[in-house]
Amino acid sequence: MKTKKLLAMLLAASLATFSVGAQAQPETAAAKGPRVVTFWSLFTGGDGEFFDAIIDKFNATHTDIQMKTDTVKFDNYYTKLTAALAAGTAPDMVVIHQANLRNYVPNGQLLALDGYLSSMNAPLDDFVAAPLNACKTDGKLYALPLDVHPLIMYANTDLMKKAGITELPKTMDELLSDAKAIEATGNMGIACDNTTAVYKAYTLTRLFFSMIYQQGGTFLTADNSKANFNNEYGIKALTALQDMVNEGVTPKGLDYDTSVNTFKLGEAGFHFNGVWATGTFESAQDLHFTAVPLPGLLGKPAAWTGSHTLAIPADKASDPQLVKDTLDCMLWITAHGEMWAKAGHIPTRTSVQESEAFKAMPYRSGYAAAAASTVAPPDTAAWNEIYGTISDLLEYAVANNTDPKTALASMEKKINEIIATY
Amino acid sequence: MIPGNKNNRDGLIFSLPFLIVFTLFMIYPLMYGLYISFFKYNILGSSTFIGIKNYISMFHDSKFYSSLWHTLEFVLITTPVLLALGFLMALYVNSKSPFRKAGENIFFVPYIFSMTVVSTLWAWLMQKQYGLFNHVIVSLGGKPVGWLTDPKWAMWSVCIATFWWTAGFNMILMSAGIRQISKEIYESAEMDGASYRQQVTKITIPLLMPTISLCLILQVIASFNVFGQVFVMTGGGPYGTTRVLIQYVYETGFQYFKMGYSAAMSYVLFIIILVSSLLLNKLGGKYDNQ
Amino acid sequence: MTTSRNSAGRILLRIFELFILAVWVFPFLWMVLTSLHLEDEVVAKTFHFFPQHPTLANYIKAFTSTYILNWLLNSIVIAGLTMVMTLIVDAPIAYAFAKIKFKGRNILFWMVMAGMMVPFQVLIIPLYLQFNSYGLINNFMAAVLPRVSLPIGIFILKQFFEGIPDALEESAFIDGANRFKIFRSIILPLGSSALATVTILSFINSWNDFLWPLIVLNDTEKYTITVGIANFQGSHGTQYALILAGAVIASVPQFIFYVIFRKQIVESIALSGIKG
Numbered sequence: 001m002k003t004k005k006l007l008a009m010l011l012a013a014s015l016a017t018f019s020v021g022a023q024a025q026p027e028t029a030a031a032k033g034p035r036v037v038t039f040w041s042l043f044t045g046g047d048g049e050f051f052d053a054i055i056d057k058f059n060a061t062h063t064d065i066q067m068k069t070d071t072v073k074f075d076n077y078y079t080k081l082t083a084a085l086a087a088g089t090a091p092d093m094v095v096i097h098q099a100n101l102r103n104y105v106p107n108g109q110l111l112a113l114d115g116y117l118s119s120m121n122a123p124l125d126d127f128v129a130a131p132l133n134a135c136k137t138d139g140k141l142y143a144l145p146l147d148v149h150p151l152i153m154y155a156n157t158d159l160m161k162k163a164g165i166t167e168l169p170k171t172m173d174e175l176l177s178d179a180k181a182i183e184a185t186g187n188m189g190i191a192c193d194n195t196t197a198v199y200k201a202y203t204l205t206r207l208f209f210s211m212i213y214q215q216g217g218t219f220l221t222a223d224n225s226k227a228n229f230n231n232e233y234g235i236k237a238l239t240a241l242q243d244m245v246n247e248g249v250t251p252k253g254l255d256y257d258t259s260v261n262t263f264k265l266g267e268a269g270f271h272f273n274g275v276w277a278t279g280t281f282e283s284a285q286d287l288h289f290t291a292v293p294l295p296g297l298l299g300k301p302a303a304w305t306g307s308h309t310l311a312i313p314a315d316k317a318s319d320p321q322l323v324k325d326t327l328d329c330m331l332w333i334t335a336h337g338e339m340w341a342k343a344g345h346i347p348t349r350t351s352v353q354e355s356e357a358f359k360a361m362p363y364r365s366g367y368a369a370a371a372a373s374t375v376a377p378p379d380t381a382a383w384n385e386i387y388g389t390i391s392d393l394l395e396y397a398v399a400n401n402t403d404p405k406t407a408l409a410s411m412e413k414k415i416n417e418i419i420a421t422y
Numbered sequence: 423m424i425p426g427n428k429n430n431r432d433g434l435i436f437s438l439p440f441l442i443v444f445t446l447f448m449i450y451p452l453m454y455g456l457y458i459s460f461f462k463y464n465i466l467g468s469s470t471f472i473g474i475k476n477y478i479s480m481f482h483d484s485k486f487y488s489s490l491w492h493t494l495e496f497v498l499i500t501t502p503v504l505l506a507l508g509f510l511m512a513l514y515v516n517s518k519s520p521f522r523k524a525g526e527n528i529f530f531v532p533y534i535f536s537m538t539v540v541s542t543l544w545a546w547l548m549q550k551q552y553g554l555f556n557h558v559i560v561s562l563g564g565k566p567v568g569w570l571t572d573p574k575w576a577m578w579s580v581c582i583a584t585f586w587w588t589a590g591f592n593m594i595l596m597s598a599g600i601r602q603i604s605k606e607i608y609e610s611a612e613m614d615g616a617s618y619r620q621q622v623t624k625i626t627i628p629l630l631m632p633t634i635s636l637c638l639i640l641q642v643i644a645s646f647n648v649f650g651q652v653f654v655m656t657g658g659g660p661y662g663t664t665r666v667l668i669q670y671v672y673e674t675g676f677q678y679f680k681m682g683y684s685a686a687m688s689y690v691l692f693i694i695i696l697v698s699s700l701l702l703n704k705l706g707g708k709y710d711n712q
Numbered sequence: 713m714t715t716s717r718n719s720a721g722r723i724l725l726r727i728f729e730l731f732i733l734a735v736w737v738f739p740f741l742w743m744v745l746t747s748l749h750l751e752d753e754v755v756a757k758t759f760h761f762f763p764q765h766p767t768l769a770n771y772i773k774a775f776t777s778t779y780i781l782n783w784l785l786n787s788i789v790i791a792g793l794t795m796v797m798t799l800i801v802d803a804p805i806a807y808a809f810a811k812i813k814f815k816g817r818n819i820l821f822w823m824v825m826a827g828m829m830v831p832f833q834v835l836i837i838p839l840y841l842q843f844n845s846y847g848l849i850n851n852f853m854a855a856v857l858p859r860v861s862l863p864i865g866i867f868i869l870k871q872f873f874e875g876i877p878d879a880l881e882e883s884a885f886i887d888g889a890n891r892f893k894i895f896r897s898i899i900l901p902l903g904s905s906a907l908a909t910v911t912i913l914s915f916i917n918s919w920n921d922f923l924w925p926l927i928v929l930n931d932t933e934k935y936t937i938t939v940g941i942a943n944f945q946g947s948h949g950t951q952y953a954l955i956l957a958g959a960v961i962a963s964v965p966q967f968i969f970y971v972i973f974r975k976q977i978v979e980s981i982a983l984s985g986i987k988g
Contacts, residue, residue, distance in 0.1 A: 040930075045946015049777075070932040074947045075653075079676035080927050083837065086465045087844035089930070103679055107467035195571040196659020198545055198950060253571040253660070258551040260949050261755045276948045285752075385678040396661040399573075421479070421680070432891050433814020440805040440824075440861060447858040448827050451838035458837070465837060514729075521729055527974070528737050534966045536920035536938045539959040542945070543743050546952050554742060557759045586739060640864070643829050650922065671833045681837060688834035695829040 034066045037326050038091035040084075041069050042077040046279055050343040057339070058332055065325050078103075085109045090313040092326045096143060098134050098307035099377040100384070105137045111312040112140040116323055122331055123351075131307050131348045134376050143309035144330050147337070147345035150305035150374045151206045152367050153295060154263060154271040154281065157288045159187055163269070168290070172240050172297040175270065179249035182269030189249030191268035194241075194398050196391075197255035203272055204241060204394040205387060206304040210294055211237035213302035213375045224380040225419060230412035236298055238397060238404040245398055252399060263289075274306065275370075278344030278363055291363040293370030305374035308345070310334075346371055382422040386415055455685045463682035476686035486687060488662065489670040492577065493691075496652075496666060497645040499581045504641055505634065507585060508592025513622065515593065516600045526597075530590035537587075541654035544583035545570065548655075570656050573663040580651050580664060587651075588644070592637050599633030600626060635706030639699050646695045667691050747771070747957035754953045770957035774944075780961060782933045783940035787919055788965065790855050790936055794918035795911045797860040803907065806869030807899055811881065812891075821870075828863040836927065843928060854928040855936070859918050865910035872906035873899060908976035912969075919966055937962045 043051040048071060059066050070091070072080050078100065084090040085104065096104065104110050117124060124132070124141075131145035155168055163181035179189030193203050208229075212219055217233035220226065229237075244250040263271035264284045271277070278291055294303035310330045316323055333340075337347025338357040346368050352358055359365050377383050390411060397407035459476055461469045480486045515526040532540065547554050548569035556566040569579040603626065611621050627634075649668035652658060658665035667687065675684030746754060747770050749763040774780050808814065809821055839858055840849075848854040876899065884894050900907070919938065926939045941958035944951070 043947065044943045045949065045951060047947055048943070070930060071943050072926070073942045073945055076923070076926055076942075079672075079923075082465060082676065082679070083840045083927050084849075084930070086837070087841055087849065089844060089849050091930070104466065107464065109466050195568075196657045196661065197550070197570045198655070198657060200657050200659065253550070253568045255550060255571050257549065257755075257950050261552065265755070265757055267757070274948070280949060381679070388673065388677070392659075392662045395659070399660065429812050430814045433808045433812040433817060436804040436808035436812065436891075436895070437814075437820065438804075439801045440866075443801050443857065443861050444824070444827065446842075447839065448830070448835070448861065451835040451842065452830060454838035455834040519726070519729060521726070521733060525729070525733055528733050531740070531967070531970065532736075534916055534970050535959075535963050536922070536966075538920075538922060538938055538942055539743075539963055542955055542959055543739055546746065546956065547739060547742065549952075552755050552759075552952075586736070646829075647831055649833075668831055668833055671831065675833065675837075685834055688831045691831050692829060692834070695831075696826060699825075699829060 034062070034064055035321070035325055037065055037067050037093060037322070037329050039067055039069045039093040039095075039329075040077075040081065040091050041071050041095050042074045043095075044071060044073050047276065047343050050279070050340060053342075054333055054336060054339045057336070058329065065328060067329055085313060088315050090315075092312065092316055092322060093329060094311055094313065095146065096309055096311050098131070098143075098145070098309050099387075101135065101137070101143060101309065101311070102379055102381050102383065104311075105142050106381070109314055110142045111314045111317055111323065112142055113144070113312070113327065114141050116320075116327055117141070120324065120327060122327065126349050126351050127334070128348050128350060128353070128371065130371065130374070130376075134307060135309050137379075143311035144334055145348040146308040146310050146334060147340055147348060148305050148307045148371050148374060149274045149276055149345050150303045150367075150370045151203070151210055151272060151294050152275055152291055152303065152370055153293070154273065154277065154289055154291050156187075156263065156266060156269050156271075157290055158266065159185060159269045168292060168295070169270075170295045170297075172243075175295075175297060176243060176247055176249060179244075179269055180247065183249055188251065188262055188268040189270065190244055191254070191259040191263045191271040192244060192250050193254050193256040193259040194245065194250065195253045195255050195395055197257065199256035200388070200391055201256065201395045202387075202391055203256070203259070204398065205391040206274075207272060208237050208241060208390070208394055209304045209377075210302055210375065211240060211298045214296045214299040216299065218378075220378045220380070220386075220415075220419075224378050224382075227412040227415040227419075230408040234408045235404045238394070238407060240298060241394065241398055242401055242404070246401065275344040275346060275364075275367060279342060282362070291367050293367050293373065296373075301370075301373040303370055303374050305371070305376055307348075307376065380419070380422070382419050385418050389414055389418060456689060458682055459686035459689055461682045462680075463685070464679060465681055466679075469682070472682070476683045477690070479683065480687060480690065485662070485665075485670060486667075489665050489667045490691075490694075492663070492665055493646060493648065493667040495577060496581065496648050497642060499577070500584055500645045500648075501638065501641050503581070503585060504589055504592055504645075505637055507589040508596050508637060509630075509634070511589060511593035512596035512600055513626070515597050526593075529593050532587050533590045535587070537650035538654065540583060540587045541651045544579070544586070544651075545655045548579050568660075571660050573660050576656050576660060576664045580648075580655055583651055583655065584648075592641065595637050595640075596630065596633055599630045603629050631706075635702070638706065639702050642698055642702060643695055646691065646698070743956050744960055746953055747960050749953045751951055751953045770954045771961070773954060774957050774961060778940065778943075779933050779935070780937070780940060780958070783935050783937040784961075784965060786852070786929075786934060787937040790852050790925070791915045791918040793852065793856045794859050795914040797856060798862050798865060798914040799907060799911060801860050802862055802866050802910065803869055803900065803903075804895070806866045807873050807895055809866070809870045810873035810876075811878075811899075824861075824863050824866055827861065832924070836924065839924075840927060849928055850930040850934060852929075852934070855921070855925040856918070858924065859914070859921065862910065862914050862917065865913055868909055868913075869903065869906050872903050876902050905976060908973065912973050912976065915969060916966070937965075 041051060055067050055069050081090065081094060127145065131148050135141055135143040135145055159182050162185050163178070165178050165181060169175040169178045183189045192207070193201050195201050209219055212229055212233050215233040215236065217231065218228050221228045245252050259271065260273065260277060260280065262268040264281055264287060266287050281287055281289055293301060295301065310333065312323060312326050316326070334349050335352065337349055337352035338355060338361070341347055341358055341361060341364050346364065347353055347358060353368055377387070393407070393411045393414065396402065460471060460473060462472050463469045511525070511529045515522045550556060550566055550568050550571055555569060560566055567575060569575050607625055608621055611625060616624065647668060648666050649672065652664050652666050653669055656664045658669050668691070671684050671688045674680045674687070745762065748766050750765055750767055750769065753760060753764055809817060843849055843854045880898055881894050884898055889897070922938050922942070925936045929935055929939065941955070941962050944955040944958045
């Protein structure tokens with residue numbers, strides 16, 4: 001009896017699933033409708049909402065082309081993208097971090113865009129030069145930059161007032177003494193994540209990287225074949241990171257979520273993060289803050305930056321109309337950079353940066369100037385592994401207060417080993 | 423055994439659906455993975471045959487050793503605890519307690535949740551600043567614990583989440599074993615005045631040995647394959663102190679594009695799991711009642 | 713620790729039991745409680761155990777701004793297909809292992825068990841290229857097929873079938889039945905509880921599968937619920953209340969499935985011949 005009931009249930013379930021499964025097969029038979037450009041994005045959480053708004057607006061204002069996005073959580077995005085490129089099933093448009101272009105361009109996976117763009121008379125001169133050039137390999141353009149997102153400094157203006165600080169710190173010494181003054185008010189001096197929890201402690205790496213360039217150094221040698229930080233620059237940079245903990249202005253073992261939330265709740269004086277945190281902080285009630293380009297803490301201004309770029313898989317070349325449609329979408333999206341700037345990112349089109357809409361937004365135009373002194377990661381396929389490894393090693397050196405010389409020597413050795421395997 | 427039926431033919435026919443699926447989706451990709459492991463393999467570009475170089479590099483790779491060690495650490499911590507927990511739970515749900523039915527449900531239910539759900543939930547409970555655990559500790563006058571950010575705690579934290587998640591599965595297996603033990607044995611032991619403790623140590627455990635050894639092997643295999651909880655809860659941190667081998671395999675293969683090396687490492691892990699299971703099976707062999 | 717006849721001891725023991733049970737069930741309650749908070753209350757200066765302003769906002773957001781209903785349906789379809797195919801594929805070979813003395817049986821059995829030990833990471837790329845060559849990327853079957861061989865399921869079924877007396881088969885044979893008839897009319901009905909167990913395990917496994925469906929299913933509308941809710945995790949910071957609301961939604965069908973099949977799970981494993 002029980003058996004029969006169970007078998008009947010199973011049968012019913014299987015029938016139901018097969019029929020639903022059949023419905024779920026690819027449809028897209030409506031050939032007469034608008035042309036569709038498919039797109040994979042890696043924007044989740046807050047970023048995702050702003051990005052979806054752009055796509056919605058595009059679709060609402062276009063009748064001939066419609067965009068269709070699929071979102072993949074960042075952790076797994078490149079895994080999925082790589083598998084899809086290998087099998088030729090990638091969508092028409094993909095988003096790739098500038099630092100990751102190097103993994104796809106040399107293998108011929110991405111389409112060189114120059115010819116198409118010039119035949120369309122695309123306004124390439126409207127793009128800010130630095131991020132655009134970062135998308136070039138051997139003089140050919142393989143992607144269009146959607147944004148730049150450098151590391152910047154956030155400061156809580158209420159706490160500064162309370163601690164009697166009138167000017168933003170410009171050097172490491174000023175930063176530390178200001179942070180101490182803020183500690184004295186019973187708040188956290190500097191919210192800077194220095195340990196991996198749900199998110200990796202990349203801020204350490206980004207600061208270390210920036211500080212090397214602030215002193216006039218480079219992270220790798222000019223030909224990207226060796227580490228170039230085991231020197232005075234490296235020692236000063238690492239010491240600065242360790243000082244934040246040793247001087248008691250940043251708690252040991254601070255993770256990313258706590259760092260962001262402490263600042264958001266108005267309980268931290270300074271905060272280092274990418275520009276993407278701006279959107280979150282704006283939404284916080286009773287938080288009065290300012291966001292400025294990363295000061296030249298150890299010399300001249302220089303800040304790590306990332307950039308989201310939009311690219312087209314090489315196999316789409318067989319359909320010129322599709323490539324043209326996709327480029328239209330890309331140009332439209334970048335031309336509406338003020339919508340994306342809501343998330344905090346800096347637009348890459350001069351016309352957007354100079355538009356009233358963008359200028360009217362708080363904070364952004366202030367730190368948009370940071371774009372002038374940003375440093376993109378070295379152009380090497382080994383960068384991902386270097387970035388991940390250095391991040392672990394810096395975290396270790398800060399947590400254990402390792403002698404900087406020893407720490408840098410072992411970091412250098414490790415990085416050189418990694419480069420040798422590529 | 424049944425006259426007139428051809429055993430070899432029937433065996434093949436009954437195995438056929440499985441054999442097709444197994445060959446297509448296990449043997450073939452496995453062989454392909456082995457092939458890849460002898461190449462400096464770039465899935466998007468050209469690949470170069472490098473013989474056993476990937477296997478040799480492993481021996482010079484400190485990250486490989488540390489990741490393997492973290493996996494072993496996880497196996498060594500979780501296996502005994504999960505077996506013991508499963509056993510205690512099984513004893514409990516077979517006891518005379520009025521709550522035993524509730525216990526059975528409560529202990530098993532976490533197992534039906536997905537890894538993502540369990541890991542996210544525990545990462546939240548253990549969040550240093552805003553998580554519940556530290557709120558309780560602080561309100562009792564203690565200092566907040568870096569559950570996921572202190573290298574002394576991180577691995578244990580992942581293990582604790584795993585205990586909660588999977589102990590119920592072992593409970594079900596062991597509870598099944600316990601119910602197979604005939605009631606009369608316990609009844610006569612009770613008449614002879616044996617205490618509960620004596621019944622457990624003298625009757626339940628010895629008679630449950632085959633089930634326990636089965637659980638042991640299943641548990642060791644599952645623990646060696648640990649990845650998801652670590653990836654979501656600690657990201658391998660702090661500074662790589664919880665990075666397990668499969669995470670390293672994942673990173674090298676899909677983030678650093680060294681697929682040959684990645685495949686080679688996962689083969690080594692496969693061999694380690696295979697050998698451990700065979701050894702355990704040999705040790706447990708005397709309980710094997712097949 | 714004798715089964716104490718003294719009642720004070722017994723009460724203490726019961727209290728202790730309740731405490732342990734409460735501890736075990738607590739994380740689940742906390743998940744639900746957190747999901748009813750406003751995001752700003754979750755990460756706040758003051759800690760509130762119960763939400764100050766209980767809200768369904770996170771659930772409303774999950775349902776209105778994502779494809780969560782599609783994802784749930786997809787998961788049901790995929791897990792359903794997987795469990796049906798698992799039975800079709802695994803039950804016959806388990807019977808063969810249990811009752812047919814054929815050549816290569818032991819080697820085959822150990823191969824099946826060894827399959828359990830293969831780290832899935834090594835299979836992903838070959839499998840992906842394979843499914844692509846079949847044109848099955850973005851098709852639910854791609855998420856189903858690699859999951860239908862379930863070694864533990866075969867093991868449970870084999871153990872159970874071994875426990876069915878040979879005499880039953882032999883007498884059926886004398887009555888003129890062949891092996892296929894025996895399998896259909898004796899083995900399968902008698903083994904229904906073990907089959908239910910395997911069904912349930914296969915359903916749970918398929919439902920919880922993450923990396924593989926993520927890679928083979930492209931369209932957001934085609935994601936499974938487990939893949940879909942992962943997108944709730946922001947790229948720069950976690951919205952705990954929202955992500956836990958997603959987790960609750962993703963777990964409800966699993967929970968219902970468990971409540972329906974609870975008896976089978978618990979009783980059938982007990983009957984499945986895992987001998988004590």
